[in-house]
Amino acid sequence: xxxxxxxxxxxxxxxxxxxxxxxxxxxxxxxxxxxxxxxxxxxxxxxxxxxxxxxxxxxxxxxxxxxxxxxxxxxxxxxxxxxxxxxxxxxxxxxxxxxxxxxxxxxxxxxxxxxxxxxxxxxxxxxxxxxxxxxxxxxxxxxxxxxxxxxxxxxxxxxxxxxxxxxxxxxxxxxxxxxxxxxxxxxxxxxxxxxxxxxxxxxxxxxxxxxxxxxxxxxxxxxxxxxxxxxxxxxxxxxxxxxxxxxxxxxxxxxxxxxxxxxxxxxxxxxxxxxxxxxxxxxxxxxxxxxxxxxxxxxxxxxxxxxxxxxxxxxxxxxxxxxxxxxxxxxxxxxxxxxxxxxxxxxxx
Amino acid sequence: xxxxxxxxxxxxxxxxxxxxxxxxxxxxxxxxxxxxxxxxxxxxxxxxxxxxxxxxxxxxxxxxxxxxxxxxxxxxxxxxxxxxxxxxxxxxxxxxxxxxxxxxxxxxxxxxxxxxxxxxxxxxxxxxxxxxxxxxxxxxxxxxxxxxxxxxxxxxxxxxxxxxxxxxxxxxxxxxxxxxxxxxxxxxxxxxxxxxxxxxxxxxxxxxxxxxxxxxxxxxxxx
Numbered sequence: 001x002x003x004x005x006x007x008x009x010x011x012x013x014x015x016x017x018x019x020x021x022x023x024x025x026x027x028x029x030x031x032x033x034x035x036x037x038x039x040x041x042x043x044x045x046x047x048x049x050x051x052x053x054x055x056x057x058x059x060x061x062x063x064x065x066x067x068x069x070x071x072x073x074x075x076x077x078x079x080x081x082x083x084x085x086x087x088x089x090x091x092x093x094x095x096x097x098x099x100x101x102x103x104x105x106x107x108x109x110x111x112x113x114x115x116x117x118x119x120x121x122x123x124x125x126x127x128x129x130x131x132x133x134x135x136x137x138x139x140x141x142x143x144x145x146x147x148x149x150x151x152x153x154x155x156x157x158x159x160x161x162x163x164x165x166x167x168x169x170x171x172x173x174x175x176x177x178x179x180x181x182x183x184x185x186x187x188x189x190x191x192x193x194x195x196x197x198x199x200x201x202x203x204x205x206x207x208x209x210x211x212x213x214x215x216x217x218x219x220x221x222x223x224x225x226x227x228x229x230x231x232x233x234x235x236x237x238x239x240x241x242x243x244x245x246x247x248x249x250x251x252x253x254x255x256x257x258x259x260x261x262x263x264x265x266x267x268x269x270x271x272x273x274x275x276x277x278x279x280x281x282x283x284x285x286x287x288x289x290x291x292x293x294x295x296x297x298x299x300x301x302x303x304x305x306x307x308x309x310x311x312x313x314x315x316x317x318x319x320x321x322x323x324x325x326x327x328x329x330x331x332x333x334x335x336x337x338x339x340x341x342x343x344x345x346x347x348x349x
Numbered sequence: 350x351x352x353x354x355x356x357x358x359x360x361x362x363x364x365x366x367x368x369x370x371x372x373x374x375x376x377x378x379x380x381x382x383x384x385x386x387x388x389x390x391x392x393x394x395x396x397x398x399x400x401x402x403x404x405x406x407x408x409x410x411x412x413x414x415x416x417x418x419x420x421x422x423x424x425x426x427x428x429x430x431x432x433x434x435x436x437x438x439x440x441x442x443x444x445x446x447x448x449x450x451x452x453x454x455x456x457x458x459x460x461x462x463x464x465x466x467x468x469x470x471x472x473x474x475x476x477x478x479x480x481x482x483x484x485x486x487x488x489x490x491x492x493x494x495x496x497x498x499x500x501x502x503x504x505x506x507x508x509x510x511x512x513x514x515x516x517x518x519x520x521x522x523x524x525x526x527x528x529x530x531x532x533x534x535x536x537x538x539x540x541x542x543x544x545x546x547x548x549x550x551x552x553x554x555x556x557x558x559x560x561x562x563x564x565x566x567x568x569x570x571x572x
Contacts (some may be wrong), residue, residue, distance in 0.1 A: 059481055061477065061481060085483040085484070085485060086483060087483075088480070088481055088482065088483035089482070089483040091481070092481075095474060095477075095478065097474050099472070099474040099475055099478040101475060101493065101496070101497055102497065102572055103496060103570060103571075103572060104496075112479075112492065113482040113483070115488075115492065116485075116488055144572040146572055160482075164482075170481075
């Protein structure tokens with residue numbers, strides 16, 4: 001991955017006037033973003049946060065009121081119409097609802113963006129069939145979209161988005177209408193395309209799982225404002241804002257609900273402490289557990305564990321009950337706190 | 350058999366036959382011309398509306414107001430009002446030749462609204478995907494609006510043609526020829542009930558044929 005930026009947002013703001021009340025609604029507030037060439041950039045937020053507007057500023061479907069959006073150092077929002085159309089051909093886009101043309105076959109759908117190009121029929125045919133092979137649907141060329149499953153429809157949409165050999169692929173909630181397994185498949189496909197075609201991918205989603213499994217960088221959008229951004233690993237291990245924490249909580253099993261915390265399932269005796277230990281670097285936690293049991297003569301009882309590898313680095317942690325003599329328990333706790341892990345006491349006896 | 354059930358029709362069989370031909374003639378000529386005009390107006394209404402792909406409030410407002418104006422005039426009054434203009438354009442205000450112009454003016458506003466709603470029914474996402482592909486306005490109209498609405502357009506065209514059959518009968522009142530004229534002259538003015546019934550049967554057959562063709566086209570283009 002080079003550090004060259006392919007898309008930059010520079011102080012971008014946009015308002016909508018609501019038709020019913022004439023009330024002005026600020027959808028984007030002073031957005032600054034840099035998207036590296038060849039990376040997968042994720043934008044996460046709840047519905048209504050302005051994600052869809054934000055991604056549509058990249059291909060000029062929406063135009064900012066103030067600020068500018070650059071694509072390869074050319075400003076998108078003041079381009080003449082014709083140049084904008086040509087630029088759009090360098091950016092493919094896929095949607096939550098796939099938006100395939102129901103009256104056209106899969107082949108005709110994928111061929112539509114190059115239908116009016118100067119390419120010969122044979123060139124178009126070769127290109128379309130090659131793309132259908134890449135997305136894993138080589139035998140569906142003559143099928144109609146209505147006969148395909150959601151995942152297959154999205155694959156066709158991806159093939160269609162790639163037919164102009166774009167430099168960027170914009171994904172607007174591309175997996176939100178799909179079941180978990182299909183979401184997984186589409187994520188794998190997008191990763192592969194990013195790798196093999198060296199295409200920059202911008203993803204808008206409300207699912208943290210998509211960010212976790214797909215993206216290199218992430219921006220968290222809340223009510224039109226970017227509240228946090230950074231590379232995915234750092235944001236996951238050290239989220240700063242409550243919203244980001246909330247999103248990350250959806251992907252972690254370490255967050256015990258209050259009912260569990262207050263229930264008899266977790267019986268704490270005497271000096272027991274319920275402690276959550278999470279990674280903030282690649283330093284392993286497991287040896288730490290055995291170290292404290294040896295050093296301080298405490299029992300470390302693992303209640304929940306959720307450790308996964310994200311971009312080659314461990315992520316997640318353990319929830320444990322520390323029990324033993326008061327001095328030993330507090331000694332163990334301060335020992336863990338000194339190490340490169342985050343420690344949080346959830347409950348004490 | 351004809352002379353038994355429909356004695357008065359049998360008596361004027363040639364005139365009856367001729368009036369069927371006239372009605373079919375009116376339907377085909379007016380149908381084709383008004384279809385083309387309405388398609389253009391319908392497309393213009395959809396693309397120039399607010400948030401349309403070639404938004405133009407001035408054009409949209411003018412079209413919108415003109416259509417509303419003409420739709421509010423009852424057809425029978427419209428025919429009368431148009432007589433001077435019809436004379437200039439067709440050279441006559443009676444007979445099939447004299448009915449084409451008022452029929453077109455009468456049906457186009459309704460037809461345009463029908464086309465407009467057929468096109469507006471199209472999933473907005475399809476239009477957007479055309480825009481993100483970098484298609485031009487004309488290419489989006491041709492390859493998405495029209496192509497993907499064929500089934501809807503054929504449905505509203507069927508509805509409109511059935512209304513048009515009604516209008517072709519009304520022009521009979523002012524001597525426009527066709528089945529309506531026959532029903533008025535023989536059925537109504539000479540009180541020959543069987544002539545009126547014969548006209549109803551013919552109109553029923555025409556409506557059924559139009560409906561069957563419409564349904565067939567619509568089914569053939571839906572996947």
